[in-house]
Amino acid sequence: MTLTHLNARGEAHMVDVADKQESRREAVATGKISMQPETLALLxxxxLPKGDVLATARIAGIQAAKRTHELIPLCHQLMLSKVSIEFELDxxxxxxxxxxxxxxxxxxxxxxxxLTAVSVACLTLYDMCKAVDKGMIIGDIGVESKTGGKSGDWVRDDLNKVSSKALPESSLEKSAESQKxxxxxxxxxxxxxIGVEKLSVSLGDLGAPDIVSLKRWLTTRHTDFMALENPRILCARNQDMVxxxxxxxxxxxxxxFPPVTGG
Amino acid sequence: MVRVQQAPFDLNALYHSLSAERTDIGAVASFVGRVRDFNEQPDVEALTLEHYPGMTEAVLTRIVEQAEQRWSLANVIVVHRVGRLTPGDDIVVVLVASAHRHAAFEACEFIMDLLKTQAPFWKKEHTRQGDYWVSERHSDKEARQRWEQG
Structure with a gap:
């Protein structure tokens, strides 16, 4: 693995992309800003005194994405075809x-x-809400997935979302417990x-061997699994709705899975 | 027969396999569901159908068995497509054969009403304004509940 932004002498340089093939590329980044429950309620x-917080943060994020090359030294200026920002109030x-x-x-x-869009959207949320809450914390900013290009598609590994204990393949010493x-x-x-298709979970990690405990355990691993708490979500055990x-x-x-919509 | 497939189906061929050399069949009812160019939003350009392999077939088989217990049926075929489909494409076909028409009509509707609310398929619609996952319809739930009362 080499760092393409460093040349043979280890100096920073801009990568020449003229000979690279054009391809359709997409990236998703996520982050969050934590605040007092009262602040979230006001939001x-x-x-809030500064008006429509989310609409402003959305525009800020989109504008920021377009100006990334002005902020990050060795970044190319890109003709973005789409930037979308979504907020979920948790x-x-x-x-x-x-x-x-x-x-x-x-x-x-x-x-x-x-990443720039998420960061600036979070900063704007801070700016819009700071009159009532100065202790807000911005965090967990990261790339969730990227598609297209020479290095191929990449999705944040499930391992990063769920501790390695949940995936017995990853541990060298498989205890009898972890195989269950x-x-x-x-x-x-x-x-x-959630950004995850399939997981292996050790029953020993759960408070009790049932689906409620499985859901609870997953939601403590990563906030994305909070989506499981939605009452619309259905579940099946061994391909039977339960x-x-x-x-x-x-x-x-x-x-x-969500309610079915076939036919 | 229950089948989930990407490829289009040939209604005529299915009709033949349902009723060929069967002189006890007096009625065949059929339903074909198709992709519309408008749904929750206008200008639907395509839709992607996802399913839960294994469970889908099991649920469809169970629905057909329930229909066979309720009505006297000679034969039933259900074929549901998955993958990317465009407006005008067929999505699903239900063919029900019986001695008399009432059983065929009712069982065909029963199978579709249960399929809509129980078989693990999900539609994502692609429109000029963007993509979205289709929401479940309350009217589908009511249609299924009708059979529970009856």
């Missing part, structure tokens, strides 16, 4: 989740633009939201 009710964790998606047909990736696992699947909108109090056995396949 969702539109009661009252359980008292924070706002920010996600940015950037897209273009071009020769370089757009993850720096997505269930496979967890996510479908459709829920899969996209209720959340259903017990689990080693080897079971558990699936979570």
């Amino acid at each position: 969702s009710d539109g009661g 009252h359980t964790h008292s924070c706002v989740h920010v996600s940015a998606r950037c897209r273009l047909n071009g020769r370089t990736g757009v993850e720096m633009e997505a 696992t269930v496979t967890v699947l996510f479908f459709a909108e829920l899969r996209e939201r 209720s959340v109090d259903t017990m689990l056995k080693p080897g079971d396949e558990v699936a979570f």
Whole structure:
């Protein structure tokens, strides 16, 4: 692995992308800003002194993505074809989740633009709310996925979302306990939201061997799994629709998904 | 017969396989669901159908078995497509054969009403304004509940 922004003498330089193939590229970055529950309530009710907080932060994020090359020294100026910013108000964790998606047909990736968009959207949220809450914390900024280009598609590894203990393959010494696992699947909108398709979870990690405990355990691993708390979400055990109090056995396949819309 | 596939289906061929050399069949009812160019938003350019392989087939088989317990049926075919489809494409076909028409009509509707609310398929619509996952419809839930009362 080499750092392409360093030349043979270890000096910083801008990578020549003229000979690179153009391809459709997309990157998604996420982050969050934590605040007092009262601040979040004001934000969702539109009661903050500076006006529509989310609309302003969205524009700020989009503008920032377009100007990434002015901020990051060796970044190319890109003709972005799309920048979208989404906010999710999380009252359980008292924070706002920010996600940015950037897209273009071009020769370089757009993850720096997505990261810049998320960062500036978070900074704008801070600015818009700081009159009532100075203790807000911006955090967990990272790239979730990128597609297109020579290095191929990349999605944040499930390992980063769920501790390695949950994936027995990754540990050299497999204890008898860790082999008692269930496979967890996510479908459709829920899969996209969480960014995970399949997981292996050790039953020993759960408070109790049932689906409620599995959901609880997942939501403590990563805030994205909070989407499972939505009452619309259905679950199946071994391909049979079941209720959340259903017990689990080693080897079971558990699936979570939104209401079905076939036909 | 229950099948989930990407490829288009040939309604005529399915009709033949349902009823060929069967002289006890007096009625065949069929339903074909298609992709519309408008739904929750106008200008639907395409949709992607995702499913839960294994569970989908199991649920469809169970729905057909329930229909066979409720009505006297000679044969049933359900084919549902997955993957990317464009407006005008067929999505699903249900063919029900029986001795008399009432059983065929009712069972065909019953199978579709249960499929809509129980079979693990999900639609994502692609429009000029962007992509979105289709929401479940309350009317579909009511249509299914009708059969529970009856």
